[in-house]
Amino acid sequence: MLYCLIMAGGKGERFWPKSRIKSPKQMLSVATRKTMIEETLTRLETFIDKSRIFVITNKEQVASLRKLALLERKRVIAEPLSCNTAPAIGLGAILIKRENPQAIMVCLPADHIISKKTRFRRVLSLASHLARQRDALVTIGINPTYPATGYGYIRIKKMEDKKEGVFEVEGFTEKPRKEEAERFLRSGRYLWNSGIFVWKVSVILKAIKEHLPQLYTALMRIERSLGKREARKVIREVYYELKPISIDYGVMEKARENVLVIKGDFGWTDMGCWRAFWEFHKKDEKGNVCQGRSVNIDTHNSLIIGDKKRMIATLGLSDMVVVQTEDATLICPKERAQDVKILVKEIKRRRGMSRFL
Amino acid sequence: MLYCLIMAGGKGERFWPKSRIKSPKQMLSVATRKTMIEETLTRLETFIDKSRIFVITNKEQVASLRKLALLERKRVIAEPLSCNTAPAIGLGAILIKRENPQAIMVCLPADHIISKKTRFRRVLSLASHLARQRDALVTIGINPTYPATGYGYIRIKKMEDKKEGVFEVEGFTEKPRKEEAERFLRSGRYLWNSGIFVWKVSVILKAIKEHLPQLYTALMRIERSLGKREARKVIREVYYELKPISIDYGVMEKARENVLVIKGDFGWTDMGCWRAFWEFHKKDEKGNVCQGRSVNIDTHNSLIIGDKKRMIATLGLSDMVVVQTEDATLICPKERAQDVKILVKEIKRRRGMSRFL
Numbered sequence A, B: 001m002l003y004c005l006i007m008a009g010g011k012g013e014r015f016w017p018k019s020r021i022k023s024p025k026q027m028l029s030v031a032t033r034k035t036m037i038e039e040t041l042t043r044l045e046t047f048i049d050k051s052r053i054f055v056i057t058n059k060e061q062v063a064s065l066r067k068l069a070l071l072e073r074k075r076v077i078a079e080p081l082s083c084n085t086a087p088a089i090g091l092g093a094i095l096i097k098r099e100n101p102q103a104i105m106v107c108l109p110a111d112h113i114i115s116k117k118t119r120f121r122r123v124l125s126l127a128s129h130l131a132r133q134r135d136a137l138v139t140i141g142i143n144p145t146y147p148a149t150g151y152g153y154i155r156i157k158k159m160e161d162k163k164e165g166v167f168e169v170e171g172f173t174e175k176p177r178k179e180e181a182e183r184f185l186r187s188g189r190y191l192w193n194s195g196i197f198v199w200k201v202s203v204i205l206k207a208i209k210e211h212l213p214q215l216y217t218a219l220m221r222i223e224r225s226l227g228k229r230e231a232r233k234v235i236r237e238v239y240y241e242l243k244p245i246s247i248d249y250g251v252m253e254k255a256r257e258n259v260l261v262i263k264g265d266f267g268w269t270d271m272g273c274w275r276a277f278w279e280f281h282k283k284d285e286k287g288n289v290c291q292g293r294s295v296n297i298d299t300h301n302s303l304i305i306g307d308k309k310r311m312i313a314t315l316g317l318s319d320m321v322v323v324q325t326e327d328a329t330l331i332c333p334k335e336r337a338q339d340v341k342i343l344v345k346e347i348k349r350r351r352g353m354s355r356f357l
Helices: A036-044 A059-066 A085-099 A117-134 A178-187 A201-211 A213-225 A231-239 A247-252 A274-280 A334-349 B036-044 B059-066 B085-099 B117-134 B178-187 B201-211 B213-225 B231-239 B247-252 B274-280 B334-349
Strands: A002-007 A053-058 A076-079 A104-109 A112-114 A137-142 A153-161 A166-173 A190-200 A259-263 A268-270 A289-291 A294-297 A303-305 A311-315 A320-324 A328-333 B002-007 B053-058 B076-079 B104-109 B112-114 B137-142 B153-161 B166-173 B190-200 B259-263 B268-270 B289-291 B294-297 B303-305 B311-315 B320-324 B328-333
Touching: A002 A036, A002 A085, A036 A112, A036 A117, A053 A059, A053 A085, A059 A076, A076 A085, A085 A104, A085 A201, A085 A213, A085 A247, A104 A117, A104 A201, A117 A137, A117 A190, A117 A259, A137 A153, A137 A201, A137 A247, A166 A190, A166 A247, A178 A190, A190 A201, A190 A247, A201 A213, A201 A247, A213 A231, A268 A274, A274 A303, A274 A320, A274 A334, A294 B334, A311 A320, A311 B334, A320 A334, A320 B328, A328 A334, A328 B320, A334 B294, A334 B311, B002 B036, B002 B085, B036 B112, B036 B117, B053 B059, B053 B085, B059 B076, B076 B085, B085 B104, B085 B201, B085 B213, B085 B247, B104 B117, B104 B201, B117 B137, B117 B190, B117 B259, B137 B153, B137 B201, B137 B247, B166 B190, B166 B247, B178 B190, B190 B201, B190 B247, B201 B213, B201 B247, B213 B231, B268 B274, B274 B303, B274 B320, B274 B334, B311 B320, B320 B334, B328 B334
Parallel strands: A002 A053, A002 A104, A053 A076, A137 A259, A289 A303, A294 A311, A303 A320, A311 B328, A328 B311, B002 B053, B002 B104, B053 B076, B137 B259, B289 B303, B294 B311, B303 B320
Antiparallel strands: A104 A190, A112 A268, A137 A190, A153 A166, A153 A190, A166 A259, A320 A328, B104 B190, B112 B268, B137 B190, B153 B166, B153 B190, B166 B259, B320 B328
């Protein structure tokens, strides 16, 4: 039986000032009129029943996620604190295992954009087939289109199934430097790591036991408490002692055996920052993406987002990002969009500015 | 007796979005905590009694100017429409003449910044002396410090009074192109035209009669109506038939005889645009002038003005202007600050945007 674990704990600080602690990236309508989490859930409709969809998030977002009609309230779980993906996936695995020890789980980030829904489902079906038949750890890779330095890469070993685009994995690498990324691209043996994984709950828990034994012990402690009164207390205690680590580095890099990757040719976009937002959307004849009320003169290749009441007026801008919300306005060159998180960090540091977070 | 005519009809569109139709540049606190018109009036205190200060403005600004304690209500005159400086000065001249036919009038723009008040008064005293003794048309010139293309220039003939910096005027020139301005600067025979004039009302009216006879006829029609019930109607009728023309081109350029200029060495700044605003104010260690709430990272030589409630966050900006008000945000490179008026023109053209003017 196919289950899904949606990882919705990200803060998406690079989408400030639209993303805030209480309305992070996945709660924004970034690509369509739907929020990103709604897009993610709609994509699963008629494919995985909502009773089998779990969401791992944080205290700040749990209330608004529980209001979504596409989710079951009790399936939305808040971690006491964020410890990256390995603990989140581990916790999801024991929750799903409790309902169905034979379950296969699909781990999905909440904030991807996927334009080809049918192909996406076909890839997930193939992945779950491989996970079931071969006890494989299956990941979805994306054919790289440019030497991105913002993604991890997966090195593929040899062709497994040409038609379906299944490969054995030789290794995972962290975000590379520019020259390295260029070499990866030229070699033709690397895929972007999408962060989408498919495996049996029993197989991933076994892998966690082997490669992250401390996390495994912690998860077993949580598992024993589930259904009891002290469960919430135990989870909190356990989390406060966990080391944050990603599933990529904690498990996938070390699991040499039976790790497969499928080329995910389904129109994947990682909406990582305002620059990606600009790239994704249709441009006007001057290369601008404009939303809200603005007057722009001699302005090119820029992203201009206003709110409803106020207006933005630009003159002589090129390759800039301007995003105005009710209480804050961001201005930066498009090429610095990645660093908006540095700005958010600085706002956190300043006194009397917490209401802007 | 010394009278003053303050020309406060300017729109100051280059200070949008701070300057608006109902709160134009001279009503803004641009240099100090006082508004520019208050600065102008304070500068005259104890020098010209407020009963002898007239203000020529427009319908939009007349009400707020009449509220100023430094002015007498009835001395604030609204023109039915703006026709540049010649009609405004002509109207001021007949109003002052009616009270005192021997009056000397000082014509002052409302939006200059003058740092040396005592020197300023000394220059005006000298100017009024020359106007009285010699029936001269006296103008105040500013020693040019760079080849500005935004000012008119005055070509000086020969030294009149070395110590006091009085020169005979050889001619007025319109705003020059860059190369011409550079030549002017090198020659040492040009001053910037400040737009400050001192003359007897009888002398300027005679000059208007000679060089702008149509305007003179119109002014005489107004003069005859003054004090009568139809005065307001006559003024309106007359103005709707006037040709807009500046006193510089309409009178000063043509009046070859007895035109004098005094070098106004009193710390003059023309606060013409946001770039000038940045130049005028004290900068922080990164060369930024910041007002209001903002967080600025890797931002240099920029002007960042926020309003009270909202915040501005900048990242990686250089030589930029960002001005946020309650309902509008301007973003442009500092070097385009002059062209903010083009933006305002565009906002005027757009439907449903008049509330931003």
